[in-house]
Amino acid sequence: MNKSLKIYVYPYGKDDPFANVLLPPESDPKGNYASELMFKKALMKSHFVTEDPDEADLFYMPFSISPMRTDPRIDVRGIPDFVKNYITNISQKYTYWNRTGGADHFYVACHSIGKIAFNKAFVERLNVIQLVCSSTYFPSSYLPHKDASMPQVWPRNDDPPNLITSHRNKLAFFAGAVNSPVRIALLKMWGNDTEIFVHFGRLHTPYSDHLLSSKFCIHVKGFEVNTARVVDALYYGCIPIILANHYDLPFADILNWKSFSVVVNHIDIPIMKRILQGISNEEYTMLQSNVLRVRKHFQWNVPPSDFDAFYMSMYELWKRRSVVRVKLTPFVEFA
Known part of the structure; x- marks a missing residue:
């Protein structure tokens, strides 16, 4: 080419x-x-x-x-x-x-x-x-x-952050507006959870802090499926959770998204925590390692x-x- x-x-x-x-x-x-x-x-x-x-x-x-x-x-x-x-x-x-x-x-x-x-x-x-x-x-x-x-x-003009020092004490994270039935379902199910942090409205701490302190970062369809959140997650070494049914993922016919993300169907929101907790330490390490490998493909x-x-x-x-x-x-x- x-x-x-x-x-x-x-x-x-x-x-x-x-x-x-x-x-x-x-x-x-x-x-x-x-x-x-x-x-x-x-x-x-x-x-x-x-x-x-x-x-x-x-x-x-x-x-x-x-x-x-x-x-x-x-x-x-x-x-x-x-x-x-x-x-x-x-x-x-x-x-x-x-x-x-x-x-x-x-x-x-x-x-x-x-x-x-x-x-x-x-x-x-x-x-x-x-x-x-x-x-x-x-x-x-x-x-x-x-x-x-x-x-x-x-x-972004700066280099990706040093992920060795990041302490990921949250299982999963999402922040955004309530503008779709899927986000309403996510809030209703996990809005008060202690391990999955779901926030709607303005954050009181930097967005990047949450990406760096979470193992998984949730991408949820809003008005549309397109969003910079997926690439934000990759940039900060957070494994993306794709909650957007029927979304043609970027470069999907080139990259194997299953090797660096978790795809969850809308109907599985109630069992999302069980899905994430079922990922072993070895699997998580493999996913995050691949996140660091592929993020160069998502930078201008x-x-x-x-x-x-x-x-x-x-x-x-x-x-x-x-x-x-x-x-x-x-x-x-x-x-």
Whole structure:
């Protein structure tokens, strides 16, 4: 992949009225939805980009969902119109979309609102590869195996903490808003437990302290399944508990999640404590050791480094490219 993958980026001008949506950010993105822009910034400076569309394996549509949300000319309700108009424009101006119906095209989105991006381009959505953070099987907007899941990562510039000194005296930890039936069930069952710390509302101590002092960190579906909590857990050496049914885990077709996390079905919330207590010391040591091994795959680096979140995302795209490259044949009219 590193030697042969080529991506053509649809051109745009700095004077484009929507340059803010198309251009990579000048500074390093921050916050929960940074992965979308970190990917774009890394790709645009990488050796994967080609100016020759005939040698391209994939075509990147560089619009970003995150800045659309805050652009008053577009707003959330206007995102489907923007995407529909964008596809219409490139299909009329260039020949590449029409060769495959967009099957060798992709876009990237980390905010969950990205699931509505193709609401007015339903047929096109069936072909386009989506590299997204919100990767639940339920909405028809995400198609496993065609699309790919990317981790939602809170960017950090410092090195991961020294875990040798951390004393993990809590069995499991969760903190977040009550915004889904699953979280309500978790609170009702374990809200007053002495070994599983479930907190809703503002914490009075640093979030990182709880991640460092817990053996397991719970990821619970809220409004959506995408969250930076999973990667936070990995960063602080806490074994993730995945409580989000039908969630296409990031890099799931590359990494064996069972080797560094615990997946618990919603209906098993009442027996979650028994499940965790049933994990032997040897199994726990193995899981945490693998957490430390895989967390490099869930970090954005500037510049990117081998096997980090950028290269893992690129490999997901590589796996979804067509083995047949379609070249345009000039049309010849016979008399």
